[in-house]
Amino acid sequence: MMIRTISLLICLLLSVCCYGQYISSIGSPYVQNYTKSQYKAGNQNWSVDQGPDGVIYAANGDGIIVFDGAYWETYPLKNNMGARSVSVAKDGKIYAGGKQEFGYFKKEKGKLRYYSLTHLVEPGIIQNDEIWKILFVGDSVIFQSFSKFYLLHGNKITTHYGDGEPFLFAHQAGEYVWVEKIPSGLNTWGDSGFTPLKTRLHNVLVFLPFDIHHILVGTAKDGLFLLSENGEASPWYPESPLNQFLKEAQINNGVKIDDNTFAFGTIKNGIFIANKSGKILQHVHKRNGLQNNTVLSMVLDKQGNLWAGLDNGIDRIEINSPFYYYNDIFGALGTVYAIKVFQDRIYLGTNQGLFYSRWTADSYLQQLQFQFIPNSQGQVWSLEIFNNQLICGHNDGTFLVRGNQIERISRWTGGWQNIQLRPNAPFFIQGNYTGIALFEDRQGWQLHHKFQEPKEAVLKLYPWENMTFWAVLNNSIQLLELSTTQPTIKTLKTFSFTADFPNIRRITPADIRGNTVFATDKGIFTYDKVLDKFATYDDINQSLGSFANSTKIKERDDTTYIFINDGRFALVEWKDNAIRIDSSTFNGLENMVMKDYENVEFAANRFLFALDNGFVAYNPYFKHNAAIEKPIIKGLQDISMMSSDSVSYLEINKSIPYKNNNIRVIFSSPWYSSIASKYQYQLEGYQNKWSTPSEIPYIDFTNLSWGTYTFKVRAIATDGRISNVSQVTFAIKAPFYLQWPAFLLYFITLGIAFMIIRRRIIEKIKLDKLQLRQKLRRRQEELLRRETEQNEKKLMQLKNEQLELELDQKSRELANVAANIVYKNELLHNLQDELFKLKDKNGNKLSVDQLQKVNKLMDNARSDERDWDIFEKSFNESHENFFKKLKADYPSLSPNDLKLCAYLRLNMSSKDIASLLNITTRGVEVRRYRLRKKFELPTHKNLTEFLLEH
Numbered sequence: 001m002m003i004r005t006i007s008l009l010i011c012l013l014l015s016v017c018c019y020g021q022y023i024s025s026i027g028s029p030y031v032q033n034y035t036k037s038q039y040k041a042g043n044q045n046w047s048v049d050q051g052p053d054g055v056i057y058a059a060n061g062d063g064i065i066v067f068d069g070a071y072w073e074t075y076p077l078k079n080n081m082g083a084r085s086v087s088v089a090k091d092g093k094i095y096a097g098g099k100q101e102f103g104y105f106k107k108e109k110g111k112l113r114y115y116s117l118t119h120l121v122e123p124g125i126i127q128n129d130e131i132w133k134i135l136f137v138g139d140s141v142i143f144q145s146f147s148k149f150y151l152l153h154g155n156k157i158t159t160h161y162g163d164g165e166p167f168l169f170a171h172q173a174g175e176y177v178w179v180e181k182i183p184s185g186l187n188t189w190g191d192s193g194f195t196p197l198k199t200r201l202h203n204v205l206v207f208l209p210f211d212i213h214h215i216l217v218g219t220a221k222d223g224l225f226l227l228s229e230n231g232e233a234s235p236w237y238p239e240s241p242l243n244q245f246l247k248e249a250q251i252n253n254g255v256k257i258d259d260n261t262f263a264f265g266t267i268k269n270g271i272f273i274a275n276k277s278g279k280i281l282q283h284v285h286k287r288n289g290l291q292n293n294t295v296l297s298m299v300l301d302k303q304g305n306l307w308a309g310l311d312n313g314i315d316r317i318e319i320n321s322p323f324y325y326y327n328d329i330f331g332a333l334g335t336v337y338a339i340k341v342f343q344d345r346i347y348l349g350t351n352q353g354l355f356y357s358r359w360t361a362d363s364y365l366q367q368l369q370f371q372f373i374p375n376s377q378g379q380v381w382s383l384e385i386f387n388n389q390l391i392c393g394h395n396d397g398t399f400l401v402r403g404n405q406i407e408r409i410s411r412w413t414g415g416w417q418n419i420q421l422r423p424n425a426p427f428f429i430q431g432n433y434t435g436i437a438l439f440e441d442r443q444g445w446q447l448h449h450k451f452q453e454p455k456e457a458v459l460k461l462y463p464w465e466n467m468t469f470w471a472v473l474n475n476s477i478q479l480l481e482l483s484t485t486q487p488t489i490k491t492l493k494t495f496s497f498t499a500d501f502p503n504i505r506r507i508t509p510a511d512i513r514g515n516t517v518f519a520t521d522k523g524i525f526t527y528d529k530v531l532d533k534f535a536t537y538d539d540i541n542q543s544l545g546s547f548a549n550s551t552k553i554k555e556r557d558d559t560t561y562i563f564i565n566d567g568r569f570a571l572v573e574w575k576d577n578a579i580r581i582d583s584s585t586f587n588g589l590e591n592m593v594m595k596d597y598e599n600v601e602f603a604a605n606r607f608l609f610a611l612d613n614g615f616v617a618y619n620p621y622f623k624h625n626a627a628i629e630k631p632i633i634k635g636l637q638d639i640s641m642m643s644s645d646s647v648s649y650l651e652i653n654k655s656i657p658y659k660n661n662n663i664r665v666i667f668s669s670p671w672y673s674s675i676a677s678k679y680q681y682q683l684e685g686y687q688n689k690w691s692t693p694s695e696i697p698y699i700d701f702t703n704l705s706w707g708t709y710t711f712k713v714r715a716i717a718t719d720g721r722i723s724n725v726s727q728v729t730f731a732i733k734a735p736f737y738l739q740w741p742a743f744l745l746y747f748i749t750l751g752i753a754f755m756i757i758r759r760r761i762i763e764k765i766k767l768d769k770l771q772l773r774q775k776l777r778r779r780q781e782e783l784l785r786r787e788t789e790q791n792e793k794k795l796m797q798l799k800n801e802q803l804e805l806e807l808d809q810k811s812r813e814l815a816n817v818a819a820n821i822v823y824k825n826e827l828l829h830n831l832q833d834e835l836f837k838l839k840d841k842n843g844n845k846l847s848v849d850q851l852q853k854v855n856k857l858m859d860n861a862r863s864d865e866r867d868w869d870i871f872e873k874s875f876n877e878s879h880e881n882f883f884k885k886l887k888a889d890y891p892s893l894s895p896n897d898l899k900l901c902a903y904l905r906l907n908m909s910s911k912d913i914a915s916l917l918n919i920t921t922r923g924v925e926v927r928r929y930r931l932r933k934k935f936e937l938p939t940h941k942n943l944t945e946f947l948l949e950h
Contacts, residue, residue, distance in 0.1 A: 023261055023273055023281040026606060026617040027324035027368070030588075030674045031289030032316040039065050039072040042082065045309030046132075048299045051088040054629040054670025056301070058309050059083035064096050064105065065314070066112065068632055069677065070668035070697035077101045078116045085143075087134035095141060097131020102143045102150065110635030110649035110666075120157040121150065135172045142177065144170045149189075162194065171207030173215060180204045186217075199233040201225060206254035208262060210276075218251045218264060237278035245272060245280070255298045255306065257319065263306055265295030271308060273319065284317055287329060291315055303626045305672050316672055322622035323588070323674070326368060326614040333370060335594050336610035340383035341603035342390045347401065348615065349380025354392055356404060359604075376406050384418045386428050387441050391418055398430060398437075400445050410447040412437050419461045421469055427484055431458030431471065436480075438487050449487035454478070462509030464516065468492065470509045477507055477518075493532070500534060501525070510553035512540070512561065513574060523548045543579045544572070556602050560620075567595040569609070571620070584718050588675045589616065628717045630724040631679065634666040639700055652728055658735040661704040668697050669715035669723070677715045680722075684710040706734040821871065825915040875902050885950055892934055900927050905947045 036043055042061030049057050058065040063076035064083050077083055077098050085097045094105040094112065103116040118126055125148075133144040143150040146167050149160040168180040170189075177189045186201050187194040206218025215227040216236065223243040224236040237243060249269035256262055257273070261281070264272045270285030270293045286293050294311035301307060304320025328334075338349030346359040346368075354376035357368050382393035383401075390401040393415025399406040414433030421429070426441040427448065436458055440448035460472040467482045479493035497504050504520040511517070517537060518525040524537040524544070541548040544563065552564040563570045567590045570583035592611045599610040607618040635649030638660040649666075650656050656663075669677040678693035685707055691699075693716050708731045715723040736742050875882070882905065883898055893901070896917065903913045910924040917924065932943055 022619075022622070023257070023275075023319055024324045024617065024619060025281050026604070027326045027615070028284060028288040029282065029321060029324055030318040031284060032318070032672070032674060033289070033291050034067070034072075034314040034316070035291065036313060039067065039074070039314065041065050041074045043312040044296060045314050046083070046296050047085045047087070048297045048307050048309040048314070049086050049088050050299055050301045050307075051094065052090065052092060053632055054302060055632070056307060056670075056672075057086045057088060057094055058314055059086040059096060059098075059297075064094065064112070067314075068634070068668040069670045069672060071634070071666075073112075075105060075112045075114060077103065077114060078118075085131050085134045087136070089136060089141070095134045095143075097134055097143050099130045100126050100128065102131045102134075109651060117152060117157065120152075120155070121159070125159060126150075133170045135170055135177055137172070137177060142170065144179070160189075168203065169205060171204070173207065173209065178204075178207055197227075197233075198231045199227070201227075201233055205252055206264065208254050208256045216254075216256075216262065218246065218254050220250055220252075221247060223247050224251075240278035242272060242274050242278050242280050245269065245283075249293075252295055253298050255300050257300055257304070257306070263298060263300075263319075265298045265308060267294050269293050271295055271298070271306070271317070282319065288327065289315075289317075289325075301672065302629070303624070303672060318674060320624070320626075321674075322585070322619040323616050324619075325611075325616045327611075328370075328613045331613070332372075333614060335597075335612050336599070336615055337594070337597055338380055338383040338393075338599055339601040339608045339610055339615055340385065340390065341601070341608075342385055342401075343403075345403075346603075346608075347383055347390065347392075348610075349383050349392065351379050353377040354380050354394075354399075354401070354406065371404065373401070373404055373406055381414065381416050382418060384428075386418070386420055386445070387424055387426070389441075389445055391415075391428070391439075391445060393418055393430065393432075398432075398439070398447070409439065409445050410437060412447070412450060414457070416457075416459060417461050419463055419469070421463045421467055421482065429461060429469070429482065431461045433457050436461075436471065436489060438482075438484070451487070451489045453489060453491070460508055462516070470516075472507055472509070477509075495534065506551065508550075508552055511555055512553065513558055517553070519550045519553055521549050521551075524550075540579070544570075544581065547572070547581065547583065551596065552598060554600050554602075556607075562600050562607065564598045564600070567591070567593050567598065569598070569600070582720070584675070584720060586618075587718060592616075624717070624719060624721070628677075628715055628721050628723040629670045631667045631669045631713045631715045631726045633711070633713065633726050633728045634668060636728075636730060637664040637666060638662060639664050639702070650730075652730050655731045655733045658706055658733050661706075661732050662700070662702045663704060663730075663732075664698055664700045665711050665713075665728075666698045667713050667726070671715055671717055671723070673718055675718040677717060679713055679715055681711065681713040684712065690714075704732055706732045706738065821916055825918065871902070875906075882950060889950075890934055896927070897931055897934065900924075900931055901947055904928075904944050905950075907944055907948075 041063065045058045045060050045065070047059035051057065054069070056067045058067075060074070061082040063074050063081070064086055066073045066075065077096060078101050081098050081101050083096045083098045087095050089095060092107070096103065096105065101116065101118055103114055103118070105112040105114050129145040129147060131143045131145055131150075133142075135142040135144065139153070141152040143152070144167065147161070149170075151158045151160060162181045165181040165184055168182060170177055170179040172178070178186060179189055180186050180202070181194065184196055186197045186199075186204055188197075189195075201217060201219060202222070203220035204217055205220055206216070206224075208216040208218075210216040210226060213229050217225045217227050217233060219225065223238065223246060225233040226236045227233045235243070246264055246266065249266035249272075251264050252267050253265045254262060260276050262274055264274070266272070270283065270290045272280055273282040273284070274280050284290050290308070290310070291313040292310040295308050296311060297309035299307050306317040306319050308315045308317065333348060333355055334350040334352035336348050336350050340347045341359055344359055345356045348355045348370060354373045355370040356373060357370045376392070376394070376399070379395035380392060381395070384391045384393070392399040392401050392406060395414060396411075397408055397413060398410035398415045398418075400409050410430075412430075412432050412434065416431050416433075418428050418430045418439075420427070428439050428445075430437045430439065435454050435456065436451045437447060438449040438451070439445050454471070454473060456473055458471050458473060462470045464470055464479065469480055469482065471478045471480050475497050477495050478491055481490040481492055483490070495501070497507070501507070501520065502522050504522050506521055508519045509516060510519055516527065518527065518534065523541045525534040526537050527534055544550075547563040547565050547570045550563040550565040554562040554564070556562070559574045561572045563572050568583060569586035569589055570581050571585065573580045589609055589611075593609065594612060601608040605619070605621065607620060609616045609618065636652060636656070637649060639662040641660070650660060650663075665681070667679065669679065671677045676695045678695055679697065680690045680693050681699055682688060682690050683701060686701060686704065686709060708729065710727055710729045712725050712727040714725045717723075733739070882902070886893055886898065886901055899917065900913065903916060908916075910921050914921045914924045917927075919927075928943060935943070935946060937943060937946060
């Protein structure tokens with residue numbers, strides 16, 4: 001009864017989180033490998049769990065590894081110890097245990113901080129213990145080692161032992177804990193202690209809810225059992241290959257995927273996934289993607305991904321995915337060019353030949369084993385089914401495929417494409433390396449005719465109307481008509497790539513909703529029979545975007561198509577006359593296919609895409625039920641302060657200093673997929689529009705202004721679903737110069753400046769007054785000086801005028817003196833002449849002796865120097881220093897020369913000068929000549945002018 005109640009509770013809990021997954025048996029799920037070089041910690045990962053926010057935690061030899069979809073971080077336990085167990089509580093605490101240590105982590109400031117709980121245990125009790133399991137029972141936490149339980153309740157820890165028996169591993173079902181005591185066996189543990197089961201099960205490593213009445217138990221050596229509510233155990237499908245595989249591989253752990261599916265991790269052979277009927281659906285191991293076959297731990301995340309902690313690394317297995325892969329890891333197949341499912345077999349045409357394998361919808365990977373068909377080595381170009389027969393177009397010709405054998409039906413090389421112009425017609429045509437060939441069904445396909453024209457490679461063929469078809473050549477496309485009675489081909493139309501199209505490089509005819517279209521690298525065209533020309537299909541080109549330049553179009557049905565463009569795929573659907581395009585779902589295939597030779601086949605409700613080393617099966621009906629988790633905003637960083645050695649975050653709940661205004665916002669999306677999630681963000685207060693989606697899990701904002709900002713981010717899954725928005729509000733402080741201390745400083749500075757300026761203004765006013773007084777005084781002094789100067793000038797002018805008057809007077813006086821002297825001398829001369837004319841009474845002239853005395857008196861009067869002294873004195877008064885200058889300049893001048901110079905300066909005539917000097921006029925000329933020589937005057941220089949200049 002107790003077990004029934006427990007199982008009912010478990011089923012009710014699990015029914016809330018059932019995914020309703022469908023595990024495909026075609027191919028293998030995608031396995032994402034996370035190596036120790038990526039997460040930068042130890043090899044072994046003993047325990048894996050997921051937090052409420054979607055973050056993955058792993059207990060590693062170096063500590064707790066944290067992965068949020070974008071970033072890996074490692075946090076050691078106390079004293080840098082590693083971890084053996086990890087489990088996340090509903091309140092977000094991450095409990096961890098290791099050697100002699102257990103406690104919990106809390107997220108603080110974007111980082112995890114560890115809080116040890118061993119101080120609550122009595123010293124010495126935990127010595128040499130290792131915590132291997134952490135279980136949550138009610139509001140208590142159990143830390144289990146192989147020797148005891150440590151029960152944390154509130155802030156107290158109690159220790160529980162196994163009555164002298166060691167433990168194996170504890171398991172949980174509802175409020176009860178199941179643990180194996182060695183050697184007594186499986187027990188339940190509760191408030192009343194340990195209760196043994198009736199059935200003896202040993203080495204129990206898996207304990208999973210099965211249905212309302214049973215629990216699925218996995219043992220290391222005895223296989224799987226169903227534990228009923230009455231405590232009895234019975235083998236679960238003991239004859240099933242699953243049981244034998246798990247015994248050989250040594251089961252180690254298990255996870256319930258949904259109500260119908262279970263996963264079992266082993267020590268030797270990876271992971272087995274089986275349904276409730278015991279049928280193996282998948283076997284994931286090292287040969288199909290797992291890094292290591294030793295599975296130490298497993299957990300199912302919210303998306304339905306299976307996480308495996310391995311002996312060397314961590315792997316994520318996308319079991320809840322529309323894509324399942326077959327990868328040729330040994331390189332036996334080569335690159336796949338053609339796929340065809342025919343008569344319960346799948347055929348792969350590759351560059352190495354033709355391969356086949358059994359094909360059933362309920363098969364699992366081990367049954368999908370490809371074998372080489374003998375004599376098919378070489379390049380396979382095409383596989384087509386005509387009249388229930390499989391035709392292989394090969395580099396070496398054309399072959400009819402019969403089961404696991406081939407039969408050559410043509411030696412014309414390079415069967416690129418084969419088409420039937422009418423369904424189930426007894427003939428088909430082929431485009432090959434050298435032209436076109438006709439094949440006929442004569443109780444088996446045979447080559448009927450090889451046409452002479454065209455004599456070049458025919459790359460593609462496509463049926464048109466009646467017996468006409470399009471043939472694509474290297475540089476043109478032709479409309480041809482076939483006649484089978486007398487096999488001939490007639491060329492109806494020829495269109496050049498350069499003349500009839502806008503310089504296209506390739507063209508592929510295809511069908512869209514019953515209409516023939518032509519896919520080119522310049523868009524999709526249609527052919528107008530009336531105008532006999534090609535025109536762009538504008539309506540569909542605009543809707544298709546970049547896929548308007550598709551290289552191939554594959555039709556699944558009238559509404560569903562696969563468009564292929566340069567290694568990229570898009571699912572295009574017409575619903576209610578609207579076009580729906582999904583390309584993001586197939587982004588992961590872009591680098592896995594041979595570009596220009598992409599191929600997709602439709603079979604068993606799957607799309608089969610040819611890959612470089614195998615194929616991938618896509619389930620178009622798959623729908624993700626799990627909601628995409630909203631992004632986690634890890635924190636803010638100052639870009640200028642970032643270090644490659646450590647990551648430090650700015651405190652969001654506090655204002656960020658203005659100097660840290662170059663902000664990097666770091667975020668991540670705990671949505672795990674082979675194709676990276678994309679993010680859109682906006683920063684309210686800076687940009688209020690959502691950004692273009694990007695895969696980069698951070699964004700930088702530089703030189704943010706001060707103020708309050710709200711950063712919002714949302715994640716976009718590969719199928720276009722958008723998560724809820726995560727947001728964080730932060731504030732950047734105003735720069736110091738805009739804060740109140742700065743304003744106080746400004747006020748004080750302004751006050752001081754005001755006082756200084758006021759003082760300077762007062763001083764300046766005083767100085768200006770002083771300068772004004774000085775200026776007025778200087779102006780007055782200047783006016784006085786000018787007035788004095790003017791007065792002096794006037795006085796000088798008056799003096800000069802007076803002097804001039806005096807000079808004129810003196811000159812006149814001098815002239816008068818000279819004139820008087822001349823007059824006196826002339827008078828004496830006249831008297832002397834009259835004296836010599838005197839006669840006595842007798843009328844005789846007087847003798848010389850009689851006249852001698854009077855004559856002498858007259859000569860003395862002429863030569864009297866007193867006249868000269870008077871003249872010289874008057875001359876010097878009028879012509880100051882004239883004689884001194886002449887004497888100084890010309891020392892050789894005689895007194896008579898000086899007299900002559902004075903007379904000449906007065907501009908006296910030679911006659912007057914002769915009278916004054918008491919010489920003849922000729923004597924004056926002689927003296928003038930001698931004087932010129934003493935002055936060394938040139939002939940053109942006037943002697944009088946020369947003397948006037950002195």
